Amino acid sequence: MVHDVCIIGGGIVGLATAGAVLEKRPGSSIVILEKEQGLAVHQTGHNSGVIHAGIYYAPGSLKAKLCREGAAAIKQFCRDNEIPYEQCGKLVVATNELEHNRLKDLAERAKVNQIEIDWLDRDALREREPNVEGVAAIFVHATGIVDYKAVCRAMGAQLAAQGVDIELDTQVTDIRETSEAVTISAGERQWQAKQLIACAGLQSDRLARLAGLPIEHQIIPFRGEYFRLPASKSQLVKHLIYPVPDPALPFLGIHVTKMIDGSLTVGPNAVLGLAREGYPKSALSLRDVTEYLAFPGLWRLLWNNAGSAMSELRDSIWRKGYLEACRKYCPSLTLSDLQPMEAGIRAQAVMRDGRLEHDFLFLKTDRMLHVCNAPSPAATSSIPIGREIVDRCFGSP
Ligand SMILES: Cc1cc2nc3c(=O)[nH]c(=O)nc-3n(C[C@H](O)[C@H](O)[C@H](O)COP(=O)(O)OP(=O)(O)OC[C@H]3O[C@@H](n4cnc5c(N)ncnc54)[C@H](O)[C@@H]3O)c2cc1C
Numbered sequence: 438m439v440h441d442v443c444i445i446g447g448g449i450v451g452l453a454t455a456g457a458v459l460e461k462r463p464g465s466s467i468v469i470l471e472k473e474q475g476l477a478v479h480q481t482g483h484n485s486g487v488i489h490a491g492i493y494y495a496p497g498s499l500k501a502k503l504c505r506e507g508a509a510a511i512k513q514f515c516r517d518n519e520i521p522y523e524q525c526g527k528l529v530v531a532t533n534e535l536e537h538n539r540l541k542d543l544a545e546r547a548k549v550n551q552i553e554i555d556w557l558d559r560d561a562l563r564e565r566e567p568n569v570e571g572v573a574a575i576f577v578h579a580t581g582i583v584d585y586k587a588v589c590r591a592m593g594a595q596l597a598a599q600g601v602d603i604e605l606d607t608q609v610t611d612i613r614e615t616s617e618a619v620t621i622s623a624g625e626r627q628w629q630a631k632q633l634i635a636c637a638g639l640q641s642d643r644l645a646r647l648a649g650l651p652i653e654h655q656i657i658p659f660r661g662e663y664f665r666l667p668a669s670k671s672q673l674v675k676h677l678i679y680p681v682p683d684p685a686l687p688f689l690g691i692h693v694t695k696m697i698d699g700s701l702t703v704g705p706n707a708v709l710g711l712a713r714e715g716y717p718k719s720a721l722s723l724r725d726v727t728e729y730l731a732f733p734g735l736w737r738l739l740w741n742n743a744g745s746a747m748s749e750l751r752d753s754i755w756r757k758g759y760l761e762a763c764r765k766y767c768p769s770l771t772l773s774d775l776q777p778m779e780a781g782i783r784a785q786a787v788m789r790d791g792r793l794e795h796d797f798l799f800l801k802t803d804r805m806l807h808v809c810n811a812p813s814p815a816a817t818s819s820i821p822i823g824r825e826i827v828d829r830c831f832g833s834p
Pocket residue numbers: 445446447448449450451470471472473476477478479480481482483484485486487488489607608609610636637638639640641644660661705780781782783784811812813814815816817818
């Protein structure tokens with residue numbers, strides 16, 4: 438049998454894309470191939486659970502557009518499927534003059550991106566969040582929280598009910614494209630599809646190479662390490678609390694995040710990982726490390742960002758340094774509040790010249806589309822990303 442569409446990857450982008458195919462072409466035959474024994478095992482199941490509003494992204498960028506649409510779409514999906522989410526809002530807090538100036542720029546950008554915000558001075562901030570210190574803050578109304586694993590469970594169940602074949606424990610090992618179809622192999626098993634869509638996150642560059650695409654970038658794993666706060670601190674803040682990000686970096690800085698189960702976490706940092714899919718701190722993959730050490734883009738990236746790379750590494754090893762990053766805006770936190778929690782690992786596309794790709798990156802051939810970079814907020818944006826991918830494969834309406 439030749440399927441209409443084969444999707445590689447059972448993370449939120451692959452699942453949302455399958456949903457978008459059925460929306461545009463009801464009755465399509467779709468197979469999803471996922472190498473793990475469940476859905477959402479990698480980035481989607483190891484993230485902060487934030488529904489971003491879209492304040493940070495360059496006006497006019499795909500990231501800005503898809504995030505705004507995606508936040509509304511995820512909330513609607515949750516309402517339709519009785520998945521708990523909370524629109525708790527977030528504060529971005531400036532703690533010094535430099536951050537105050539950056540915060541003003543961010544407030545301007547939020548307005549251009551049509552996101553509703555309030556500007557808070559020091560007193561207004563203290564009134565809203567007595568345990569948070571800063572010289573000023575912006576409050577973003579639309580930011581929310583959700584469990585993206587629960588979202589994926591509901592997406593998977595809906596897809597299965599519509600006849601989508603979800604093959605777990607199935608690692609794609611070969612891809613061949615001809616003018617008639619794409620043949621996808623997982624060991625001895627084979628599938629044929631008129632269209633292949635690869636949403637493979639941390640393995641996306643390897644799958645693109647496997648399919649013969651002449652790619653210039655490489656996925657570099659950036660660990661995001663978290664700590665859970667004790668139950669006695671679960672009332673510390675009412676909103677999500679973020680620092681003002683460095684505009685040169687794609688990561689948002691260590692933030693205090695409410696989880697949908699009522700607990701509070703701090704994190705994630707952004708430190709070079711030693712394994713693409715190894716979550717314990719001690720995880721090491723020789724293949725992953727040797728591959729990126731041989732990639733000139735990594736060395737250029739480290740050279741251009743030596744200061745932040747070193748401070749991230751120091752704070753990853755030295756918990757007191759990590760704590761200081763949180764205490765800048767949440768001074769009552771102590772070392773004993775930082776309780777262990779599993780890390781997440783970001784799939785970050787790095788170009789040969791050392792540039793971090795900030796936006797989504799898609800590569801297309803006649804019968805294949807490879808999602809080569811789907812950074813945060815791709816969980817928030819997943820539903821419109823799926824529609825965008827489908828438009829690119831089959832043409833817009
Ligand atoms: C620490 C961290 C915090 C984040 N916080 C947020 C947040 O708060 N809000 C937000 O919107 N976004 C956040 N993100 C980003 C978001 O989680 C990701 O952008 C999103 O989950 C990407 O989804 P995906 O489906 O592309 O990738 P993944 O979820 O990684 O899925 C890819 C899938 O492909 C499968 N796969 C790979 N290779 C193969 C193969 N050969 N054969 C078969 N299957 C294969 C993998 O097993 C995996 O299941 C965060 C990310 C991280 C890491």
